[in-house]
Amino acid sequence: MCAVGLLVLVGCEDSRPAFAGGGAVPVGDDAAQAQPEDKAGQPEDKAGQGAGAETENAAETETENAAENAAETESETEVETGSAGGPAPANEDGRPTSCMDPAPDDPPYELTVRVDLYEVDADTLEGLREQMSMRSPTAMAARVDWRVTWDFDWIACDGSGLEVALEIDYSLPQWNQPDPVDPRVVEGWTGFIDALWCHEYGHAQFGISVAEEAHLALSELPAPGSCQELSEAANEVLIEIFEVYRAEEIAYDEETDHGASMGARLPAE
Numbered sequence: 505m506c507a508v509g510l511l512v513l514v515g516c517e518d519s520r521p522a523f524a525g526g527g528a529v530p531v532g533d534d535a536a537q538a539q540p541e542d543k544a545g546q547p548e549d550k551a552g553q554g555a556g557a558e559t560e561n562a563a564e565t566e567t568e569n570a571a572e573n574a575a576e577t578e579s580e581t582e583v584e585t586g587s588a589g590g591p592a593p594a595n596e597d598g599r600p601t602s603c604m605d606p607a608p609d610d611p612p613y614e615l616t617v618r619v620d621l622y623e624v625d626a627d628t629l630e631g632l633r634e635q636m637s638m639r640s641p642t643a644m645a646a647r648v649d650w651r652v653t654w655d656f657d658w659i660a661c662d663g664s665g666l667e668v669a670l671e672i673d674y675s676l677p678q679w680n681q682p683d684p685v686d687p688r689v690v691e692g693w694t695g696f697i698d699a700l701w702c703h704e705y706g707h708a709q710f711g712i713s714v715a716e717e718a719h720l721a722l723s724e725l726p727a728p729g730s731c732q733e734l735s736e737a738a739n740e741v742l743i744e745i746f747e748v749y750r751a752e753e754i755a756y757d758e759e760t761d762h763g764a765s766m767g768a769r770l771p772a773e
Contacts, residue, residue, distance in 0.1 A: 650711025699767030
């Protein structure tokens with residue numbers, strides 16, 4: 505029999521409660537395209553499924569996730585637990601030199617980072633803008649989604665068997681630079697892609713902070729008297745953690761205009 509907690513069906517084999525967040529950067533100046541606040545980052549429902557992306561509702565099962573991962577294209581690179589992440593040096597995949605990947609080297613939780621780079625190859629800034637609109641799998645110039653899950657041994661229900669996991673998914677453009685090309689286009693793209701990565705790293709940091717604080721808070725819970733007590737205590741501390749960082753993430757997008765103030769928009773020709 506499964507005892508029902510606030511966010512999770514306690515004791516069910518396929519239940520794994522989660523919190524999700526993230527953000528997106530529009531191709532143009534219409535920041536309304538990139539509003540994740542209404543869905544992204546909401547606590548996941550009682551079946552542990554998420555509402556973490558503005559174009560997706562909670563519908564994924566573990567089986568679907570596995571199938572999706574198996575079907576990833578060659579342009580996507582997965583980095584497993586504890587990696588500081590990144591498919592290649594900055595000069596190969598466009599990662600910035602002005603800010604660092606926030607992924608920790610040896611986290612106390614399970615960490616998975618996936619990077620999906622979609623290619624653009626135009627020789628003008630306007631052409632690059634059009635290609636991002638057409639080729640981006642998210643219809644955004646860039647997007648990052650993070651998802652924190654947690655679990656206990658719901659048979660023992662004594663606080664043992666703690667597992668916290670963080671998944672971070674990036675989707676960004678990669679320019680297959682033609683030759684020759686106007687140096688002004690190179691300059692415009694270089695500044696843009698640097699700011700784009702830095703802005704998305706900022707979103708990832710919120711997920712990392714949630715995972716770190718969730719692991720610490722859950723590991724310090726007092727010994728419960730029952731599964732129900734464990735569920736209620738865990739939900740209480742985790743909702744508080746999540747709500748703090750989700751509010752900060754929303755403010756981050758508002759303050760940066762979804763990356764625009766950081767330079768995450770291609771300049772005009």
